[in-house]
Amino acid sequence: MVFLEGIRAMTLQLLGITKSFEQADGKSLVAKVVLKDINLTIDDREVVGILGPSGCGKTTLLRIIAGLDQPTEGEVLLDGKKVSRPGARTKMGMIFQEHALLPWRSVIDNVSLGLEIQKVSGSEREEKAMRYLELVGLQGSSHSRPYELSGGMRQRAAVARALALEPSFLLMDEPFSALDPQTRKQIQTDIIRIQEKTAKAIVLVTHSVEEAILLADRLVILSANPGMVRRILNIEMERPRDSMSRPFLEMRKEVLGLLGGG
């Protein structure tokens, strides 16, 4: 399987991203600043983990990166060009906490849905969908319906669906939080393998400090109210990483300290 061909280096830049939402406060609407002055450059093939307390704006940030929502101030640049709908979507693959597969479609038809919308021919659709199903280890379940799959298999199908569109960036919003620890471990290993094979840049929002240190090249730690970059940490450890090793445990302690406000 060759996945690297056709992949082009891309850089994603977040420049001064600020986002406010109008929220009801008794009888009037007030603007609540959710994200404030987020600056970040994400390089091609980089895995960036985003950590921060609940409500600090992680999902909002991913939606802005994907072009699903617009910042109040600042901009998102992809290779120096402004990201706005709908062009951004072809470069960004989103994977959400809930897999959101269509229950009436088979696994392969779910994976090829985006290609269908892009009017890719039937045979090419099937070939691509099978290729990505194989990559996530679901080739034997291509004709099953989502309800026949386990939670972990459904999440794998959602990963295959995002990959089938061959995005430059995979944006993941707590994709594995509903899985049991064993399945989660397996899928984390799969993500490392998939990332090595497909050379995607990944932006991973997670509440798990272990998961972030296991997978990311860089960690972005956000503070809340408003969501701001508190610290960016580079992770130099070789992969696969040992979560019991001293550097891993030291980093974990540092990150937990930052998240706890310490």
Ligand SMILES: Nc1ncnc2c1ncn2[C@@H]1O[C@H](COP(=O)(O)OP(=O)(O)OP(=O)(O)O)[C@@H](O)[C@H]1O
């Ligand atoms: N469409 C919206 N309208 C108004 N407020 C919103 C909207 N979307 C998000 N918010 C507010 O923005 C803040 C950040 O929400 P967001 O979902 O981005 O947080 P999060 O970091 O992803 O949280 P969690 O870790 O719980 O998923 C919250 O206070 C939320 O109420």
Ligand SMILES: [Mg+2]
């Ligand atoms: Mg969220």
